[in-house]
Amino acid sequence: MKIFIIVVSLLLANATSAHEMVPTYPKLEPSFMEGLHKTTMTMFNKRADVDYYEIGVFDANWIPIPFVTNYTVFKIPYLSTVSFDVFIRDQDINNAEYICSRSKLKKSDRTRTSVSSRICSRFKNGSGE
């Protein structure tokens, strides 16, 4: 039965689209710039219907925290992986709790529901370190 489920899962995986971000528990470390800490995240886009993902950093109450990346919205072509650095001010590292990526959907010309996916990693213990 387990083998059957695994096989079905693998077959379904080929027909589906996925959004993935790692690590689950990123660590902030001092960056080359004074006053900033950084962490590196990696995203994989297996959603053919999505080309762009938006990054956000939040505190424990989901209030946005200032951060810097190369782009706030990353273009990640289908079936490609992107790694990016996220810089957070030293004064904010104790408040930073979540770092999230959210799919940006295109306007549809069909009457339907669409799935917006968001994955959030967590700075363990809220300290980021």
Place this chain on the structure above:
Amino acid sequence: MLKVNKLSAVFLILVAGTTPALAQSETQINGVVQSRCIIQTDSSGTFGNPNAYTLTTSPQDGGEGAVIRVDVSLADAYYVNITAPSSFSSSPSLPDTVTWVGDTTVKTVSDATGMGTYESTKVELGMADRYDLTATGSTWFETVSTAVMGGSKAFPGGNYTALVIAECIAQ
């Protein structure tokens, strides 16, 4: 006898000569297993239009619910929030307010023992359903949605899109 010894010596020299080459050909394959959450869209869903003032994902009315699969590789590391739509993300101009009804349920699990209580222990808050992913593996969630136009007025012609939001959040 002397000839055999010479052959043995040559053989040993050859083996000794090739051994370093064999050692150099060994290659390490390194890998890191880390916890992760993957959100997959099995079906993005479709609205059926059983009457002029209703849009619904009910299969009986020509619709299809959104099916979302969530894979986790570490137990107790993530929870999932799935929020049914409460507005259209794109639509024609509407003549009245729309009443929304939506719900999310566990459709299938890969581990009936570890995930069997997901549906009974979920936390519902409005349109959002929260599931603690306490086991590793795959879980399929289905979200159904119905939109009814106020005053039984007809939905204007055009395309309508509503968003189901699936969030996988590290604990």
